[in-house]
């Protein structure tokens with residue numbers, strides 16, 4: 246792509262409006278913190294939230310979106326099924342999707358994975374060490390071999406997702422659990438990256454390494470101009486003598 250990818254940062258935006266503890270960390274919403282981190286890396290961003298009309302994800306917005314990021318937690322069920330279908334269709338058509346933290350249980354991610362996407366969790370403010378286990382992957386560019394998130398919610402295996410096409414990050418937690426924290430998938434023409442760190446009461450989306458990963462992931466997930474496959478009765482591509490009905 247010649248111009249930087251256009252990113253729509255989607256957020257449920259409920260915790261920040263009714264919890265002082267969350268508003269203290271993310272006074273303008275998690276979406277603003279995520280968008281600021283991408284803005285400063287030169288991406289064109291817009292934000293959309295659950296309570297916007299059509300959740301801010303009209304066909305026009307999605308058509309103009311190269312990469313959509315998704316943060317949701319307690320209101321996954323309030324996301325309209327027709328909008329979920331619209332998002333999934335756009336992904337299969339080439340739009341990138343970054344699923345953040347508790348977005349593991351969002352309707353679009355579950356639909357695109359086809360599994361429960363369930364996991365273990367514990368909200369205890371423990372230390373997380375994130376290891377870049379695929380150091381040559383573009384999403385790991387510019388990082389050290391590992392970095393620390395000082396206070397995190399624990400997510401533990403098993404994480405019930407399909408085996409990722411590429412596993413870029415693995416997390417270790419003080420309590421002993423491990424977790425596949427950076428998982429790459431392809432669905433249709435679209436690329437999907439699940440990234441674990443990020444929780445509404447910890448300032449994780451301000452952390453330099455996290456912002457770097459999200460910027461790298463936007464670049465990686467941006468649409469390519471690959472061919473559009475046709476699913477239809479097909480004449481031979483080569484000049485062969487076959488009986489075709």
Ligand code: ZN
Nearest residue numbers: 347398444445
């Ligand atoms: Zn959380």
